[in-house]
Amino acid sequence: MSIASPLTEPAAAPGRARRFLRRYPPLVLLAALFIILTLLISAAADWIAPYHYTTQDLSNRLLPPVFLGGLAQYPLGTDELGRDILSRLIYATRFSVIIAILGTSIGAVLGTLIGFIAAHFRGWVEETLMMLVDAQASMPFMLLALAVLAFFGNSLVLFIVVLGINGWENYARLTRGMVLSASSQGYAVAVHALGATPARIYTRHILPNILSVLIVQFTLNFPATILLETSMSFLGLGIQPPLTSLGQMLGSGRSHLLLAWWIAVLPGTMIFLSTLSISMFGDWLRDRLDPTLRNR
Amino acid sequence: MTAMVPLLAAKGLRRHFVLQRRGLWQRPVHLRAVDDVSFEIHPGETLGLVGESGCGKSTVGRLLLGLERPDAGEVAFEGRNIIGQKAAQWRAMRRRAQMVFQDPLNALDPRIGLGRQIIEPLQIHAVGDPASHAQRLADALDAVGLPQEVAKRYPHEISGGQQQRVVIARALVLDPSLVVCDEPVSALDVSVQAQVVNLLGRLQRERNIAYLFISHDLKVVRHLSHRVAVMYLGQLVEVADRESLFREPLHPYTQALIAAVPVPDPTRRGRRILLQGDPPSPIDPPSGCRFHTRCPHAQPVCRERVPPLDPAGSQRWVACHLVTRAKESP
Numbered sequence: 001m002s003i004a005s006p007l008t009e010p011a012a013a014p015g016r017a018r019r020f021l022r023r024y025p026p027l028v029l030l031a032a033l034f035i036i037l038t039l040l041i042s043a044a045a046d047w048i049a050p051y052h053y054t055t056q057d058l059s060n061r062l063l064p065p066v067f068l069g070g071l072a073q074y075p076l077g078t079d080e081l082g083r084d085i086l087s088r089l090i091y092a093t094r095f096s097v098i099i100a101i102l103g104t105s106i107g108a109v110l111g112t113l114i115g116f117i118a119a120h121f122r123g124w125v126e127e128t129l130m131m132l133v134d135a136q137a138s139m140p141f142m143l144l145a146l147a148v149l150a151f152f153g154n155s156l157v158l159f160i161v162v163l164g165i166n167g168w169e170n171y172a173r174l175t176r177g178m179v180l181s182a183s184s185q186g187y188a189v190a191v192h193a194l195g196a197t198p199a200r201i202y203t204r205h206i207l208p209n210i211l212s213v214l215i216v217q218f219t220l221n222f223p224a225t226i227l228l229e230t231s232m233s234f235l236g237l238g239i240q241p242p243l244t245s246l247g248q249m250l251g252s253g254r255s256h257l258l259l260a261w262w263i264a265v266l267p268g269t270m271i272f273l274s275t276l277s278i279s280m281f282g283d284w285l286r287d288r289l290d291p292t293l294r295n296r
Numbered sequence: 297m298t299a300m301v302p303l304l305a306a307k308g309l310r311r312h313f314v315l316q317r318r319g320l321w322q323r324p325v326h327l328r329a330v331d332d333v334s335f336e337i338h339p340g341e342t343l344g345l346v347g348e349s350g351c352g353k354s355t356v357g358r359l360l361l362g363l364e365r366p367d368a369g370e371v372a373f374e375g376r377n378i379i380g381q382k383a384a385q386w387r388a389m390r391r392r393a394q395m396v397f398q399d400p401l402n403a404l405d406p407r408i409g410l411g412r413q414i415i416e417p418l419q420i421h422a423v424g425d426p427a428s429h430a431q432r433l434a435d436a437l438d439a440v441g442l443p444q445e446v447a448k449r450y451p452h453e454i455s456g457g458q459q460q461r462v463v464i465a466r467a468l469v470l471d472p473s474l475v476v477c478d479e480p481v482s483a484l485d486v487s488v489q490a491q492v493v494n495l496l497g498r499l500q501r502e503r504n505i506a507y508l509f510i511s512h513d514l515k516v517v518r519h520l521s522h523r524v525a526v527m528y529l530g531q532l533v534e535v536a537d538r539e540s541l542f543r544e545p546l547h548p549y550t551q552a553l554i555a556a557v558p559v560p561d562p563t564r565r566g567r568r569i570l571l572q573g574d575p576p577s578p579i580d581p582p583s584g585c586r587f588h589t590r591c592p593h594a595q596p597v598c599r600e601r602v603p604p605l606d607p608a609g610s611q612r613w614v615a616c617h618l619v620t621r622a623k624e625s626p
Contacts, residue, residue, distance in 0.1 A: 185402065186399060186401075186402030186403045186404075187402065187403060187404055187405040187406070189363070189397075189403075190397060190404070190463075191405070191416070192363070193390070193395045194390060194416065194417045194420055195386075195387040195388075195390030195391065195417070195421060196416075196420045197383075197387075197420075205405050205408075208407050208408075209405070209406070209407055
């Protein structure tokens with residue numbers, strides 16, 4: 001079973017439905033639907049969650065989901081403190097999504113900016129920045145993040161900034177290379193010859209032309225940020241209780257895996273599905289954003 | 297052409313590119329792309345600049361527009377020196393001098409609609425308000441003979457000839473007094489070439505634009521130019537008005553170039569002058585006259601002394617010891 005097959009299949013027979021499916025492959029539609037659903041759930045968490053994520057019901061601990069013989073009032077069961085897993089899942093998704101969006105955006109903006117600066121100034125500025133990139137790339141980021149959080153203490157803001165720093169080097173390297181090659185392209189030279197300022201050339205011409213690659217990098221980086229956040233939270237250095245995130249749920253459910261597997265498996269499934277959806281959607285988006293491929 | 301104030305005067309332009317060192321300890325290699333080139337362009341005239349590929353024609357065009365900084369020499373445009381200007385002044389000059397490129401598809405941004413690209417010069421130089429831009433866009437499309445709906449298209453959706461018309465429209469939207477055309481038709485089909493050349497000619501008559509028309513195609517240059525400058529290995533070898541140059545080329549290199557143009561006339565056979573070998577490398581040009589290695593009339597003096605670009609008649613210059621000597625001796 002290949003995920004990419006709907007994207008790469010050769011031309012199908014004519015027909016409106018066929019053409020629609022070729023433009024919007026079913027798996028991509030499914031992925032988009034899942035992303036939208038996730039975002040909606042995150043946005044509406046306060047209204048749709050049956051309970052608050054800290055509400056405990058100590059008489060109903062470690063209850064299985066309703067389809068495994070649990071109670072109807074706790075559709076996905078309860079954890080070791082009798083908290084509703086459905087509600088916690090909704091809130092955890094919201095936290096993970098917000099943190100991943102913020103973290104990935106910080107990395108993307110920072111890295112892209114650094115890439116542009118390196119490509120514009122060249123010389124020692126470029127060499128220094130690229131040295132930083134290499135330094136960052138040659139360090140296991142997990143260790144760095146653990147060290148920073150252990151040293152400065154854990155705060156939500158610091159945690160998000162640390163997540164943002166993860167991955168900036170990819171954007172910087174990509175952006176620098178693409179800006180350098182785009183600057184020598186005819187259109188950049190032509191617009192320069194018209195008298196445009198470098199700022200205009202970069203923002204109006206080069207950035208839109210390299211944006212598709214950056215978006216692909218964003219969609220690759222986004223799941224990585226979610227995974228980093230969940231790993232850190234799993235290790236207990238990320239989101240701290242009583243706040244919750246998918247990784248934190250996964251981590252606390254680990255000790256009950258034999259007795260109540262659903263506590264860990266449900267958030268784990270959510271992590272898997274959301275990262276997969278975003279990756280697939282990003283892949284499709286890259287093809288759509290290229291106008292030279294648009295009418296194919 | 298009497299004592300007119302030239303629109304553009306280039307004096308002693310020189311540009312040497314520093315190439316990558318071949319080895320760590322070797323001295324960097326210089327490529328002499330343009331060496332001591334001087335000429336003038338008058339308002340409303342076309343100066344054709346011809347030469348083999350790699351002789352530095354395009355570099356001259358870029359030097360004139362300040363896209364490249366010369367190592368020596370100066371360029372005066374509309375009476376003002378443009379070399380070493382501050383960025384803001386250079387940008388102001390950009391309103392009056394534009395460029396048309398060889399590969400039009402490459403010169404257009406693939407992701408922006410053509411209409412927006414045509415009026416982009418107006419936005420860059422903050423000319424007029426958005427309402428007037430729409431009118432200017434319509435006028436520009438009319439002027440280059442494109443249908444209005446092209447404004448909504450993207451570069452890859454139209455033909456090469458149409459792309460070049462868009463590039464010309466973009467170059468003209470600011471009403472420049474000089475347009476540097478760098479091989480504007482060599483990437484186009486022959487049938488389209490004629491259309492674009494005729495368009496350039498018509499626009500020149502309507503708007504009194506001066507062109508520097510860079511090309512290796514003598515037929516096109518002959519059709520469009522008032523005067524022609526011939527370049528060989530980074531130097532000008534002959535400058536003359538079109539009629540005299542094609543009727544009676546003085547420099548042996550010009551003679552060879554013109555003789556190589558196929559003439560549809562079976563009676564004029566056997567007058568081709570074949571040049572020996574490839575042009576020498578501009579990294580290590582020959583001593584004396586750079587053409588002496590391939591010149592059928594080379595003399596010992598050609599190997600030793602560099603021939604200056606001397607006057608040879610009215611409004612005519614040639615850099616050849618033989619021509620100058622022939623004038624002096626009789």
